[in-house]
Amino acid sequence: MAGDRITKALLFISSLTILLLSAGIILSLAGGAVPAFKEYGIGFITSTKWNPTAGSEEYGAMSFIAGTVITSILALIICIPMAFSTSLFIAEYYRGTRTAGILRSLVDLLAGIPSIVYGFWGFYALRPLLVSTGLTDQGFGIFTASLVLAIMIVPYATSLSAEIISMVPSELKEAAYSLGATRREVIFHVVIPSARSGIIASFILALGRALGETMAVTMLIGNANIMPRGLFAPGNTMASVIANQFGEADGLKMSALIAIGLLLFLITALVNALGKMIIKRFA
Amino acid sequence: MNDTPDSEHVLTIKELSIAYEPGRYAVNDVSAAIRRNSITAIMGPSGCGKSTLLRAMNRMHELYPNIETKGDILLDGQSIFSMSVIELRRKVGMVFQRPNPFPNMTIYENVVAGFSLNDIRMKKSQRDDIVEEALRNVALWDEVKESLYRKGTFLSGGQQQRLCVARAIAFNPEVLLLDEPTSALDPVATSKIEDLLGELKKKYTLVLVTHNMSQAARISDDSMFMYLGELVESGRTEILFTNPKDSRTEAYLTGKFG
Ligand SMILES: Nc1ncnc2c1ncn2[C@@H]1O[C@H](COP(=O)(O)OP(=O)(O)O)[C@@H](O)[C@H]1O
Ligand SMILES: [Mg+2]
Numbered sequence: 338m339a340g341d342r343i344t345k346a347l348l349f350i351s352s353l354t355i356l357l358l359s360a361g362i363i364l365s366l367a368g369g370a371v372p373a374f375k376e377y378g379i380g381f382i383t384s385t386k387w388n389p390t391a392g393s394e395e396y397g398a399m400s401f402i403a404g405t406v407i408t409s410i411l412a413l414i415i416c417i418p419m420a421f422s423t424s425l426f427i428a429e430y431y432r433g434t435r436t437a438g439i440l441r442s443l444v445d446l447l448a449g450i451p452s453i454v455y456g457f458w459g460f461y462a463l464r465p466l467l468v469s470t471g472l473t474d475q476g477f478g479i480f481t482a483s484l485v486l487a488i489m490i491v492p493y494a495t496s497l498s499a500e501i502i503s504m505v506p507s508e509l510k511e512a513a514y515s516l517g518a519t520r521r522e523v524i525f526h527v528v529i530p531s532a533r534s535g536i537i538a539s540f541i542l543a544l545g546r547a548l549g550e551t552m553a554v555t556m557l558i559g560n561a562n563i564m565p566r567g568l569f570a571p572g573n574t575m576a577s578v579i580a581n582q583f584g585e586a587d588g589l590k591m592s593a594l595i596a597i598g599l600l601l602f603l604i605t606a607l608v609n610a611l612g613k614m615i616i617k618r619f620a
Numbered sequence: 621m622n623d624t625p626d627s628e629h630v631l632t633i634k635e636l637s638i639a640y641e642p643g644r645y646a647v648n649d650v651s652a653a654i655r656r657n658s659i660t661a662i663m664g665p666s667g668c669g670k671s672t673l674l675r676a677m678n679r680m681h682e683l684y685p686n687i688e689t690k691g692d693i694l695l696d697g698q699s700i701f702s703m704s705v706i707e708l709r710r711k712v713g714m715v716f717q718r719p720n721p722f723p724n725m726t727i728y729e730n731v732v733a734g735f736s737l738n739d740i741r742m743k744k745s746q747r748d749d750i751v752e753e754a755l756r757n758v759a760l761w762d763e764v765k766e767s768l769y770r771k772g773t774f775l776s777g778g779q780q781q782r783l784c785v786a787r788a789i790a791f792n793p794e795v796l797l798l799d800e801p802t803s804a805l806d807p808v809a810t811s812k813i814e815d816l817l818g819e820l821k822k823k824y825t826l827v828l829v830t831h832n833m834s835q836a837a838r839i840s841d842d843s844m845f846m847y848l849g850e851l852v853e854s855g856r857t858e859i860l861f862t863n864p865k866d867s868r869t870e871a872y873l874t875g876k877f878g
Contacts, residue, residue: 433685508720515680515714516734516787517706526737530724 366602369595376589381596387562389590396593398600400564404572405601407565408483408554409547415487417540420494424536427495428502429528430520441499448492456553459485464557473569477559480568485557486547494543501535501619502528535619541612548605551576575601629653630795630825631677636691638672640684646672648849649691654795654842659817659826661840661857663833665877669849670829674797677827678712679705695794706738712795713788718804719780721772721787728768731755731786754786757823758816778809782816795825802835814839833873837861845869 373381373396384397423444431437463485464476473480505528513523529536551574559571560581573581575597586594631654638647647669654660662670675681677693679700693700700708721730731751735742742750751768755761760782764775772783781801788796798817802810817826817839830836836843837857844854845866853860853869864870871877 506720508716508718509722511680511683511716512720512722512784512787513733513737514683515678515709515716516737516791517709518737519706522737522739527722531722 363602366595366599369592370599372589372592373596376592381593382600385564394589396590398575398593398597400562401573401575401578401597402600402604404479404558404565405548405574405576405604407572408479408486408558408574409544411479411483412486412490412547413540413544415484416491416494416543419487420491420498420540420543421536423491423495424498424502424539425524425528428499429524432503441496444492444495444499447488448496452489452550452552453556455485455489456556459553459557467569475559477557478569478571479558479565482554482558482574485553486550489550489553490543490546493546494539497539497542498532498536501539501616502532504535504620505531532619534615538612538615538619541608541615545605545608545612548608549576549601551580555580628655630656630696631827632694632697633673633677634692634694636673636676636693637689638669638676638681639688640672641686642688645849647676650846650851651691652844652851652854654825654827656825657821657823658841659821659828659839660842660844661836662827662829662844662846663831663836663872664846664852665872666831668846670831670846671799673846674799674827674829675714677795677797678709678714680709680714710734710791711793712797713791713793715781715784715788715796715798715801717800719777719784721775721780721783723771723773725772726769727764727772727775727783730772730783731790733787734791750790754790755783757789757820758782758786759812759819760786776809778805778812781805781809781813785813785816785820789820789824793824795827796820798826798828800829800831803831810835845872847872 377384377396381396382398382402384395385399385403386395386397387400388395423440427437427441427444431440459481464481466476467473467481468476509527509531510523513527518526554574555577558573558577560573560577561571562573562578563571565572579594579598579601582590583594633650633652633654636647636650637645639645650673662674664670672681676689677700681687681689682705689701695703695708695711700712721727722733725733728751729736731754732747735747735750752761752765755764760779763779764783767774772780775783781804785796785801802813805813814835817828820826821841828836828840840857842855843857843860845852845860845864845868847868853864853866860869861873864873
């Protein structure tokens with residue numbers, strides 16, 4: 338039928354467009370990054386220098402890679418206990434109840450808050466709180482950024498792991514109950530072990546989110562283009578250095594920023610692929 | 621609450637009614653008694669309440685939060701509703717429709733899952749003995765003794781179901797409840813399970829839900845016929861099958877419904 342063929346052709350063209358677009362993005366990123374890599378070689382990745390002064394220009398990505406990895410992992414560590422217990426609560430303990438429904442909607446609500454709002458909240462509410470503890474002067478830095486990042490990825494990790502936990506077959510739980518297991522024993526000996534790889538994958542995907550998060554981090558991390566010297570010291574992430582500097586960049590600096598973008602893209606793609614692979618094996 | 625123990629009957633069901641939603645009874649005013657060391661088949665068309673009645677016998681029906689239960693069930697004269705569910709479920713084990721070994725456990729671990737789930741610690745030699753005895757009792761030992769430390773999910777469906785029986789009898793319960801245990805199995809595996817049940821009744825009392833009439837006729841001593849939540853008729857299998865008193869039983873047995 339002609340209609341069928343037209344539909345098929347249209348679908349094919351749209352898929353092809355997406356394919357070409359992604360290939361184009363990768364190619365233009367790679368192309369833009371060439372000058373930086375030509376200048377510094379692999380040293381671009383390992384160097385912590387970032388000096389835009391004309392004449393003694395020198396660019397390296399390591400400070401930002403470190404900033405990204407440290408804030409994301411710290412955020413993940415803070416996120417895990419919150420997201421894990423909330424997802425157990427929603428998908429197992431209070432499964433099917435109104436309470437779980439309300440909590441689930443709240444989690445979805447948190448997931449829908451724009452990044453800039455989290456950043457702004459972190460700036461005027463969380464930061465003063467941290468300053469009042471005396472641990473930090475200004476409240477900007479790695480820890481503040483990680484904390485807000487953690488709050489931002491909690492809803493994502495929670496809804497993913499709740500989904501996984503609710504997929505544990507009720508037959509297995511019933512088998513355990515019929516052997517005289519208590520609720521707690523069923524959860525710890527059956528539900529969690531069965532869902533383990535899926536839960537781990539949810540957290541890897543949440544990490545993928547944290548790696549690329551830009552706005553809220555830029556507002557809180559202190560934007561110092563150096564290796565972070567401590568938990569409360571300022572630093573910068575790959576995403577936020579790009580956001581901060583692209584407007585005034587050209588030449589080698591622009592290429593360095595593009596190269597950082599490419600690296601961030603590769604890291605994020607790798608982490609997401611790993612998470613998706615584990616999820617697929619689980620389901 | 622405690623009646624005088626009745627040595628012939630392990631379980632006595634007294635005016636039992638169960639509703640998943642208020643007023644809608646899945647089991648309606650059922651009274652019956654289960655003889656010791658026998659196989660009692662519960663038959664009836666789909667949805668008539670067989671599983672609900674069976675699950676009530678070790679209070680698995682209470683896993684549904686809004687369930688309403690009236691009446692009583694006595695195990696050796698004691699109301700099961702006055703016992704702890706943990707104690708009850710160790711005395712009244714259960715095998716399900718689809719084989720459900722724990723996928724993250726080995727064959728060995730599956731057999732002793734009841735102990736490990738309850739955090740009961742034992743010597744390794746004691747555990748080994750329990751595993752071997754339970755697997756021998758379900759005629760699985762010779763098939764799996766070389767692969768005890770492989771995952772239980774590698775076994776065939778029939779072997780998995782026998783593993784599930786082994787898991788249920790590892791506690792040495794008094795009663796074993798089986799909810800259509802062969803409905804997911806092929807004829808060869810089914811007949812192995814049926815032979816096994818014939819052996820197991822020497823040690824345990826078996827209650828078997830089945831929608832397979834010829835299975836009930838082949839292996840059960842007593843039969844119960846349910847219809848729309850009611851126990852229509854019960855008694856010795858050969859009598860119920862050859863000379864049913866109720867016209868609904870007769871209609872079912874002659875294939876008029878279900
Ligand atoms: N979890 C449940 N929630 C609500 N109704 C249920 C539930 N389980 C079973 N029922 C209802 O109870 C009745 C008896 O079900 P069941 O005991 O499973 O029957 P059978 O095992 O004979 O097929 C059916 O009408 C069924 O729809
Ligand atoms: Mg049923």
